[in-house]
Amino acid sequence: MSGPIHIQPGETFTLNVGPQHPATHGVLRVKMEMDGEYIVKAETVLGYIHRMHELMGENRTYPQVLPNLSRLDYLGALGYTHGHVLAVERAAGIEVPERAEYIRAITVELNRVASHLFWFGAFVMDLGGFTPLMYAIEDREYILDMLEAVTGSRLTYCYYRFGGLYNDIDDEFIDRARAFIPRMRKSLKKYDALVTGNIIFRKRLEGIGPISAEMCRKYGATGPVARGAGINFDVRKNEPYSVYPEFDFDVPVYDECDSLARYKVRMDEMEQSLRIIEQGLDKLPDGPIMPKKKPKLIKPPAGDYYQAVETARGSFGIRIVSDGTKNAYRFKLRSPTYSNMSLFDEACEGMMIMDALAMMGSLDLVIPEIDR
Amino acid sequence: MIKDTVLQSLRELFPDPEPVVEEAAAESAEGDTAEDDKKKAAKKKVEPRVNGVIERDHAQYGYDIDVQLDPGELLAAVMILDKAGFFLECVTGVDWIKEEQLEAVYDFSRYDFDLCRVVVRTRTSRSEPKVPTISKIYPGAAWHERETHDFFGIKFDGHPHLVPLLLPEDADFHPLLKDFKP
Numbered sequence: 445m446s447g448p449i450h451i452q453p454g455e456t457f458t459l460n461v462g463p464q465h466p467a468t469h470g471v472l473r474v475k476m477e478m479d480g481e482y483i484v485k486a487e488t489v490l491g492y493i494h495r496m497h498e499l500m501g502e503n504r505t506y507p508q509v510l511p512n513l514s515r516l517d518y519l520g521a522l523g524y525t526h527g528h529v530l531a532v533e534r535a536a537g538i539e540v541p542e543r544a545e546y547i548r549a550i551t552v553e554l555n556r557v558a559s560h561l562f563w564f565g566a567f568v569m570d571l572g573g574f575t576p577l578m579y580a581i582e583d584r585e586y587i588l589d590m591l592e593a594v595t596g597s598r599l600t601y602c603y604y605r606f607g608g609l610y611n612d613i614d615d616e617f618i619d620r621a622r623a624f625i626p627r628m629r630k631s632l633k634k635y636d637a638l639v640t641g642n643i644i645f646r647k648r649l650e651g652i653g654p655i656s657a658e659m660c661r662k663y664g665a666t667g668p669v670a671r672g673a674g675i676n677f678d679v680r681k682n683e684p685y686s687v688y689p690e691f692d693f694d695v696p697v698y699d700e701c702d703s704l705a706r707y708k709v710r711m712d713e714m715e716q717s718l719r720i721i722e723q724g725l726d727k728l729p730d731g732p733i734m735p736k737k738k739p740k741l742i743k744p745p746a747g748d749y750y751q752a753v754e755t756a757r758g759s760f761g762i763r764i765v766s767d768g769t770k771n772a773y774r775f776k777l778r779s780p781t782y783s784n785m786s787l788f789d790e791a792c793e794g795m796m797i798m799d800a801l802a803m804m805g806s807l808d809l810v811i812p813e814i815d816r
Numbered sequence: 817m818i819k820d821t822v823l824q825s826l827r828e829l830f831p832d833p834e835p836v837v838e839e840a841a842a843e844s845a846e847g848d849t850a851e852d853d854k855k856k857a858a859k860k861k862v863e864p865r866v867n868g869v870i871e872r873d874h875a876q877y878g879y880d881i882d883v884q885l886d887p888g889e890l891l892a893a894v895m896i897l898d899k900a901g902f903f904l905e906c907v908t909g910v911d912w913i914k915e916e917q918l919e920a921v922y923d924f925s926r927y928d929f930d931l932c933r934v935v936v937r938t939r940t941s942r943s944e945p946k947v948p949t950i951s952k953i954y955p956g957a958a959w960h961e962r963e964t965h966d967f968f969g970i971k972f973d974g975h976p977h978l979v980p981l982l983l984p985e986d987a988d989f990h991p992l993l994k995d996f997k998p
Contacts (some may be wrong), residue, residue: 491982498967499991534878661903661927663956670927677927750878750923750933752905763925765910776994778923780907786959815982 450640456484459491459797463492467570467801470811474788474804480794486789497687501775506532507606509775514600514777517813520559521601522552522591523755529604530685531751531762535744536606536714538579543606543731545687550621550724551591551603553717558587559756560717567707570805571648576639583631584629590620606742608734618668621725625718632714640711645651653803656665656701661785667758667780668713669807672706690727691720692696703806710808742752743770757781757808779813818900819880819932825896826869826881829889845959867937879923879933887938887947890922894950897924897934905933907950907960909968911942913994918945922957940970949975967992 463475471492499517513528514521521783527550533540545697566581588598594613595603604612618770639645655665670677678695680688696712698705744766752761758780765774784807792800868881885893905923912919924935940947949972951958961972962981968989972978980987990996 491980491984496984496991502992531878534876661901661952664904664906664954665956675927681932682929683929683931747877748882749934750935752878752925759905759925761905763908763921763923774908774910776906776908776921778908782852783904783906783956786956790955 447490455479460799461797463489465476467804468811469566469805469809471772472785472809472814476797478797481798483795483797483800486792486800488785488789490815491551492815493812495812497816498775498777498814501772501777503771506744506772508580509772510604511600512779514602514651515812516816517559517755517779517810518553518599519562519810520756521599522548522603523557524760525601525604526552526686527568527751527753527755527760527762529606530537531749531764532606532742532744532750535747535749535764535766536745538607538738538742539735540607540773541732542687542729544733546724546728547609547613547733548604549615549687549691550613550721550728551595553558553720553724554587554591554621554624555601556756557714557717558591560714561587563710563756565637567808568584568645569806571645571802572810573639573642573645576635579631579634579638583628586624586627590617592623595619605734607738608732610790612733617664618725618728621721623735625722626715628655634709635711636714640708646704648802649702649707649801649806651700651702652799653703653791653795653806654701655787655803657699659787659791664783664788665758665787666783667756667808668706668709668755669758671695671697671709672806673701677759679752679759683752684750685753687724688720693719703803706806706808741770743768752778755780757810757813758784777816779816781807781809782814785809785814818926818930822900822932822934823869823871823881824895825900826883826893829896830868830884830891874931874933879935881932882937883934883935884937884939887940890936891950891953892940892947893936894922894953898934898953901928902926902934904950904954904956904960907957907964909964909970909992911968911992911994912939915944917940918942918968920947920964920970922950945970946973947971948973951975966990969993 454654456477456479459476459478462468464469475487476483497512513524516524560579561584565577570577592598594617595601654674657675659679660670660673681695693716696709698708746766748767749764752759760780761778763776764772767773861981868883872882902924905925907978908921910919919937919939919940947970948968964970964984965978966980
């Protein structure tokens with residue numbers, strides 16, 4: 445299907461994919477120089493929904509920035525707010541009760557499953573299969589209802605507080621979460637039977653869109669993109685934070701480096717998230733969800749702090765440079781899809797356009813998170 | 817342990833060890849109590865940090881090695897990290913307006929279980945900010961450097977395509993400078 449082609453200079457034309465194109469899942473534009481259906485050169489153009497969250501982080505106090513973080517990635521928002529509260533807790537030295545950390549881990553993993561489910565549906569739809577999206581959204585809706593009951597919002601959560609949580613979970617949430625696990629396991633089997641073996645699906649992904657481990661390293665790719673290239677890297681394991689060392693889970697790694705490997709990584713990750721949720725519910729300790737002693741005004745001592753977390757899309761980092769006041773002096777967001785997308789220009793050279801778009805889907809892009 | 821090897825080779829970049837040792841000692845003393853830290857930080861706020869290698873406590877700061885060097889030595893340090901198998905996490909800047917300096921910050925991390933985060937910093941003058949590009953070594957730095965140029969106006973020497981990435985293509989302002997007025 446694909447293969448090296450002889451490109452004749454002077455016979456190319458420029459094609460704009462986006463900024464309003466369904467395959468880019470947001471306002472992303474790729475300027476492609478095409479030779480027939482083959483890409484000679486691609487240049488990604490960003491910034492269509494750039495909102496300067498980093499400046500907002502500088503001229504607002506730490507609690508005021510909290511809601512901003514969930515606007516970065518509206519599909520896996522809890523992972524990002526988790527990163528922010530952990531960073532500020534590290535800088536200001538705030539202790540977190542164990543129960544709060546367990547609830548954080550449970551909700552983050554639920555959110556990760558919801559994010560992967562939506563990606564799964566949208567990705568298969570990119571490739572021409574509409575039905576799986578309907579199934580995926582049904583399961584995702586179950587999670588969103590569950591999270592809405594405790595957090596108060598469906599997508600842009602602001603559930604974590606410095607030192608704990610806004611709201612404790614109730615028995616209803618626990619029952620629903622317990623009921624969700626067997627239901628989701630059944631669904632995963634269904635998805636596997638429905639999609640993974642499909643001949644059209646495999647022909648469009650197998651061996652296509654190669655992203656090697658060395659390329660990942662040079663571009664700083666993380667998350668499922670790196671794990672699909674045979675790199676066993678997961679911040680939850682490599683740089684443990686929160687209560688993740690308490691859980692027994694595996695990191696799925698595939699070394700085929702193609703789009704199918706990235707698909708398989710995400711599908712396996714959902715099962716691992718279910719395992720974490722299951723263990724979290726079993727081990728959930730009693731106790732307070734906010735610390736007894738907490739500074740009224742958060743003023744981290746002067747210094748430069750960094751915190752990385754594993755979100756649904758990869759390693760998300762926050763750098764807080766504090767000068768000892770209630771506002772951050774510098775507030776840097778290192779978003780995973782930014783690095784993952786930056787390798788697209790190089791990786792798609794010489795590919796056919798529909799293969800490149802399938803590869804773009806396998807990167808799991810969320811544009812507000814790239815543009816920030 | 818990769819940390820020791822990297823520390824060793826990074827220290828070799830500073831042939832004159834006198835100020836480095838002094839700085840490291842002062843830093844570790846500062847870390848003892850938070851109040852002490854604050855007092856000292858307030859006292860020497862306008863004095864820029866001396867170049868050198870500092871070992872940091874990962875639990876407190878989130879990284880292990882903190883290097884500050886001249887822009888001229890940046891490529892040598894990055895090449896050491898590239899050879900040791902680090903990946904580039906991000907590039908950003910900090911505006912130290914009181915010290916009349918701009919700082920470019922490079923974060924490196926590892927894929928394996930030998931946890932070691934390295935932060936490389938380099939400072940340049942605020943009036944004519946210029947830092948060599950590392951996109952020849954890490955092509956992924958190209959986007960990060962364009963973003964840093966957008967926000968701070970730091971010119972990355974030798975960058976293949978230094979045009980605005982996140983800001984509009986005709987933007988002539990740098991919003992993260994502390995004296996930026998919208």
